[in-house]
Amino acid sequence: MTPAARVQAAIEVLDRISADLAAEQALTNWARGARFAGSKDRAAVRDHVYDVLRQRRSVAALGGGESGRQSMLGLLRLQGVAPEALFTGDGYGPVPLSEEELQAGQPAEGNAALDLPDWLAPRFIADLGSEAEAVAEALKTRAPVFLRVNQGLTSVPQAIEALSEEGITAAPHALSPQALMVTGNPRRVAQSDAYLNGWVELQDAASQAVVDLLPLESGQRVLDYCAGGGGKTLAMAARLNGPVDAHDANPGRLRDLPVRAERAAANVSIVDQPDGEYDLVLCDVPCSGSGAWRRSPEGKWTLTPEKLAAVQKVQAQILREASGFVRSGGCLAYVTCSVLRCENMDQIESFLKDMPDWAVGPSRHFLPADGGDGFFVSCLTRA
Ligand SMILES: C[S@@+](CC[C@H](N)C(=O)[O-])C[C@H]1O[C@@H](n2cnc3c(N)ncnc32)[C@H](O)[C@@H]1O
Known part of the structure; x- marks a missing residue:
């Protein structure tokens, strides 16, 4: 799929989510009907959809509304990608932007900039004080993939070595002595020998x-x-x-x-x-x-x-x-x-x-x- 076709697919999935379908279900339904999509295409569409869901209010403000098309327009603007290059109508991409769409959109402010619902933002600020903004910002980003090294079966250096032989790079993380943060090829973990042999488990570092x-x-x-x-x-x-x-x-x-x-x-x-x-x-x-x-x-x-x-x-x-x-x-x-x-x-x-x-x-x-x-x-x- 072309990058533009992936954007169009994300637009369709986001519209189905707005019509009350759970994100995972909407992505699965789309993938079933898109046999032409390879694993990299599915991953890219998924990333677009989840990037929007984490920052729904910011992307709606920048895109001029909450539809799938406006959300993807806002997301590209937020990511510093020129939307005109992808909204061309070519390569199964979204149709070109109208004059109105080109003019619409402005940066989010207040609770919308925190990407929190209005009822929740004051609680966040009251509970987290000076950390509220940093926490809200962190919640807008993609979570890293973390592993727990099973020290009953192996050691941290051995696990890193075994993963690297399968093309997966990982490094220790400060939150826990047995935590590894995957820095390369996270999507290979679940098929790796290190995982299948029980040397590593998928588990968030703070959970460890x-x-x-x-x-x-x-x-x-x-x-x-x-x-x-x-x-x-x-x-x-x-x-x-x-x-x-x-x-x-x-x-x-x-x-x-x-x-x-x-x-x-x-x-x-x-x-x-x-x-x-x-x-x-x-x-x-x-x-x-x-x-x-x-x-x-x-x-x-x-x-x-x-x-x-x-x-x-x-x-x-x-x-x-x-x-x-x-x-x-x-x-x-x-x-x-x-x-x-x-x-x-x-x-x-x-x-x-x-x-x-x-x-x-x-x-x-x-x-x-x-x-x-x-x-x-x-x-x-x-x-
Ligand atoms: C946060 S999840 C647990 C996650 C799990 N500890 C882990 O690390 O993967 C909370 C669990 O509590 C269970 N639960 C809900 N009500 C419960 C109850 N009254 N007694 C025991 N478990 C309950 C739910 O079914 C759910 O699986």
Whole structure:
């Protein structure tokens, strides 16, 4: 496909997303009908679509409106690419720009320049203070691909070497001693031997740093109460070099975990109903996902005050439920991938008010401006 044809494809996909289709579904539908598109074409169209979704308000301002065509016009202007060179009508590209389109558009201002919804921007500023702008800026950018080196099976230098033999370049990252940032050929990772042999896992660097902070010691009984896909379960099993129990209220979310655990040679047991007491219980609760909007930018536009209030209720309930599985002197680790105070420290404060025999230990925020996704972790201890 020509660069112009890729722009036209992105315009069509964006229009389908505006008509209420999820981005992944719209991209899959387009790819099914575009057998002529190779893997590089699909990747380029996907990048255009996600670049727009991360910066919907900025590109709408610069393109003069929110249609797929106006969004792509705004995106090209934002990226410093002359749109006239691609809007020619040639090579299956978009039809030439009208005089009106050429005149339309201006840089976004205020909340639109932060690429945040109007209801959320004031909260961002109140919660993040002087960091709000840097966080909003970071959420407009593409997330790097990070790997976790499985130190039960290999070492960081060996993993870098093995990846490089397959044409994938990666370098250590400051957020965690076993984190690698992929700097070349990230799309080859999932087919590489290093990945298929369990030497590396795809996991955000801040997600790894969260597990680094947990007071884990070998021989402990550990439960991942909201294990989902199992990213943190596997990281905990690697750190412990021992067993971890994995639970999730939605068993379907655990579907991939046995295969991932086998690949990583990790000792993971799925438990439908946790039993007895644990030294450490991790609650990586459902949240707004605001720390990870670089990867899932649709969430930024679909979150509402009502949805945020509803997820806060679920978080509070999980924290109280899971606390019942922690032995006296044990640790209850509360984690979100949110940057919002109401899902983080406010939850801890409200828990401590209801449960006076608990004390808060180390807590930490990771912000997208640090390189990884935004995460919050707080370790609570039972007296
Ligand atoms: C943020 S995701 C977990 C991600 C996972 N820890 C990882 O690192 O890949 C939150 C998970 O909590 C689960 N969940 C929701 N409500 C729950 C509840 N009441 N008890 C346990 N798990 C719950 C969801 O099904 C979802 O899989």
